[in-house]
Amino acid sequence: MKRNNRLKEKIAFTIFSIVSFIIVIILFLIIAFIFVNGISVISWDFISKMPTDGMTGGGILPAIVGTLCLMLGSIVFSFPIGVLSGIFINEYLKDSIFKKFLSLMTNNLAGVPSIVFGLFGMSLFVNHLNFGDSIIAGSLTLGLLTLPVIITTTEEALKSVDNSVRIGSYALGASKLQTIKRVVLPIAYPNIITGLILSLSRVSGETAPILFTVAAYFLPRLPNSMFDQVMALPYHLYVLTTSGTNIEQSRPMAYGTALVLILIVLIFNLIANIIRKKLGQNVKMK
Amino acid sequence: MKVITKNVNLFYGDFQALKDINLEMEMNTVTALIGPSGCGKSTYLRLFNRMNDLIDNVKITGEVLIDGQNIYDKSTQVDELRKKIGMVFQKPNPFPKSIFENVAFGLRINGINDKIYIEETVKNSLIQAALWDEVKDKLKKSAFELSGGQQQRLCIARTLAIQPSIVLMDEPASALDPISTAKIEDLIYDLKKKYTIIIVTHNMQQAARISDKTAFFYMGELIEYDKTSKIFTKPEKEQTQNYVTGRFG
Numbered sequence: 001m002k003r004n005n006r007l008k009e010k011i012a013f014t015i016f017s018i019v020s021f022i023i024v025i026i027l028f029l030i031i032a033f034i035f036v037n038g039i040s041v042i043s044w045d046f047i048s049k050m051p052t053d054g055m056t057g058g059g060i061l062p063a064i065v066g067t068l069c070l071m072l073g074s075i076v077f078s079f080p081i082g083v084l085s086g087i088f089i090n091e092y093l094k095d096s097i098f099k100k101f102l103s104l105m106t107n108n109l110a111g112v113p114s115i116v117f118g119l120f121g122m123s124l125f126v127n128h129l130n131f132g133d134s135i136i137a138g139s140l141t142l143g144l145l146t147l148p149v150i151i152t153t154t155e156e157a158l159k160s161v162d163n164s165v166r167i168g169s170y171a172l173g174a175s176k177l178q179t180i181k182r183v184v185l186p187i188a189y190p191n192i193i194t195g196l197i198l199s200l201s202r203v204s205g206e207t208a209p210i211l212f213t214v215a216a217y218f219l220p221r222l223p224n225s226m227f228d229q230v231m232a233l234p235y236h237l238y239v240l241t242t243s244g245t246n247i248e249q250s251r252p253m254a255y256g257t258a259l260v261l262i263l264i265v266l267i268f269n270l271i272a273n274i275i276r277k278k279l280g281q282n283v284k285m286k
Numbered sequence: 287m288k289v290i291t292k293n294v295n296l297f298y299g300d301f302q303a304l305k306d307i308n309l310e311m312e313m314n315t316v317t318a319l320i321g322p323s324g325c326g327k328s329t330y331l332r333l334f335n336r337m338n339d340l341i342d343n344v345k346i347t348g349e350v351l352i353d354g355q356n357i358y359d360k361s362t363q364v365d366e367l368r369k370k371i372g373m374v375f376q377k378p379n380p381f382p383k384s385i386f387e388n389v390a391f392g393l394r395i396n397g398i399n400d401k402i403y404i405e406e407t408v409k410n411s412l413i414q415a416a417l418w419d420e421v422k423d424k425l426k427k428s429a430f431e432l433s434g435g436q437q438q439r440l441c442i443a444r445t446l447a448i449q450p451s452i453v454l455m456d457e458p459a460s461a462l463d464p465i466s467t468a469k470i471e472d473l474i475y476d477l478k479k480k481y482t483i484i485i486v487t488h489n490m491q492q493a494a495r496i497s498d499k500t501a502f503f504y505m506g507e508l509i510e511y512d513k514t515s516k517i518f519t520k521p522e523k524e525q526t527q528n529y530v531t532g533r534f535g
């Protein structure tokens with residue numbers, strides 16, 4: 001019996017480690033593939049020049065700037081709304097049908113396919129509100145897309161705050177708002193910031209929501225205002241691979257673009273980790 | 287000034303946790319609340335700063351008079367009440383702030399900004415809580431760097447900083463080692479001169495050592511309330527006798 005258990009233990013352990021290992025290998029292969037194919041075109045010119053020769057030469061600066069604009073724009077919109085609703089749901093709402101309903105809706109929002117967000121953004125922001133294809137229309141659409149992520153991470157971050165500090169604050173006569181502002185949020189915000197940055201890196205890679213709301217096929221200049229159209233990395237990648245003027249010739253450019261996109265995501269994830277570690281140290285519970 | 291409980295009943299939903307409690311406590315005394323787990327003593331303690339309000343589905347009838355004022359009156363401002371009735375919890379719960387800011391917290395939320403006054407109050411509170419000598423050189427350090435016993439004394443200092451008239455303590459030493467416990471007990475003995483203390487404890491010796499009066503609760507009822515010496519030597523009721531001698535509970 002005992003020996004049997006030990007054997008089972010060994011088999012289970014082996015299966016678990018193989019599966020985890022496969023995941024690491026897949027990730028590594030993707031990155032290595034992009035890196036090997038893309039590194040040859042990466043140069044200072046590539047990230048600082050406009051595209052030329054029907055996108056078979058030059059750089060991808062407008063797409064980089066466009067993507068950064070969209071990341072910033074979407075977060076300006078979704079961060080305040082997402083964090084405030086997260087606070088409302090977790091701190092103010094008592095357990096009730098309404099709270100369950102809100103959670104359900106948030107989860108459903110997270111499950112809506114991104115192309116649907118794209119169509120919604122086009123009809124509301126581009127057409128109905130007359131923003132046209134613009135950074136603001138794209139940012140708002142991407143903001144909507146990340147809203148559930150930010151709400152959920154805020155909720156989770158607040159949930160992980162030990163209730164005893166809330167009670168301790170109330171016992172000193174603090175109001176609910178004072179308790180949230182001075183005790184709960186300082187503990188929760190490393191995790192909230194982490195969620196924010198992760199949603200940023202998600203925004204950088206989304207294609208469908210920007211397809212009809214902001215992304216330009218070819219626009220070799222930088223935006224002047226938030227009502228301008230821009231190029232964006234994921235869409236540029238799509239264009240280069242499927243509908244460029246000369247797909248064969250622009251292939252290395254496509255890999256280079258993919259590499260830049262992946263690097264942006266990696267850098268943001270790295271920053272998220274550093275911030276979580278740094279901020280987390282000050283508020284670590286024993 | 288007295289603390290008077292009149293015909294208090296408390297329900298959690300359908301469950302009655304306190305049954306018709308009548309009790310009168312004097313100022314500047316230590317009252318110990320004892321009884322087996324689930325007897326209602328912690329619930330009774332939380333009546334005085336209305337902490338039970340934070341729990342859903344609680345219904346309270348009767349009166350709790352502090353200084354002649356029924357604190358369950360509609361006109362009572364709970365925030366203000368809690369500034370006068372401090373509370374120390376079973377598990378130390380310092381805020382994720384520096385040692386200094388933990389003690390200054392109660393002052394700051396009251397809108398006090400006078401730097402010198404805050405510094406003095408923090409120092410005095412830490413001295414009263416017998417923690418000053420151990421932390422005076424590291425006031426800017428995080429409260430989490432302190433040991434459990436130090437954290438608990440910090441929480442006591444935090445409570446004293448807003449100068450409450452009554453301090454409630456819910457098993458303040460149960461999560462601490464014997465040396466820290468002894469320190470907290472000495473502290474309670476000193477604090478009695480300035481404050482009225484109501485303390486819940488599971489530790490019979492502790493109740494006997496530090497309290498002037500003891501109330502024994504059982505199944506939501508107040509069985510007996512008398513001088514501590516009497517409760518532990520010649521209690522009136524057999525149930526009390528059985529509990530304090532360790533025959534049940």
